[in-house]
Structure formats: structure tokens, C-alpha cells
């Protein structure tokens with residue numbers, strides 16, 4: 283099967299349907315984190331400003347971001363679809379906050395056995 287985004291040929295079981303598109307694993311994860319999370323320039327400036335401000339770990343995060351980050355950190359790996367319920371956050375809000383945390387290279391998505399997990403960097 284051909285990935286609709288990068289046009290690479292990949293095995294059928296590597297393909298994930300996402301909004302009507304057939305995506306390979308890399309593109310699927312990239313797509314989940316759009317728009318800002320996968321922008322390397324933005325990541326590097328977010329990181330630099332945190333370093334400049336002496337922010338490490340969860341310093342400089344909002345309470346909500348800390349809640350997400352600390353929960354994932356304490357559990358090492360959490361299935362993404364379970365987080366809204368566990369943390370009592372609407373899925374869209376979680377997505378937004380996750381993009382920021384991904385941005386600062388605190389959390390990242392990982393696909394294991396067709397499930398998306400969130401882990402620390």
C-alpha cells in the first residue's frame with residue numbers, strides 16, 4: 283500500500299486510516315501532532331527559550347501541562363486515548379497541550395502494536 287502523504291510503499295499492516303487518508307506510521311504520528319509539534323525550527327526556539335529562562339523539567343509549564351507531563355513521567359508510558367479520562371481533560375484540549383509539550387521535547391508520541399502511547403523524551 284502507498285502512504286498518501288510521503289508516497290512510500292509500506293506493508294498494509296503499517297497503514298493507519300486517518301481522516302480518510304492511508305498513512306504510514308511516521309506520517310500518522312506526524313499528522314497527529316500537527317500543526318506545530320513537528321516544526322523543527324519552532325521546537326528548537328521553544329527549547330532555547332526554556333534553556334535561556336533556566337527552565338528544566340516541568341518548570342515554566344501551566345498547571346494543566348504539568349499535570350499531563352507529571353502523570354506521563356510517573357507512569358513512563360500512557361496510552362493516549364486513555365489520558366482524557368484519567369486526567370479529566372477534553373481530548374481536544376489534551377491534543378493542544380500535548381502539542382506544546384511535544385514542542386518543548388518533554389513528551390512524545392509512540393506507536394506500539396497499533397496503539398498510540400505518550401512517553402517522556
Ligand SMILES: [Zn+2]
Nearest residue numbers: 285288306309
Ligand atoms: Zn508516510
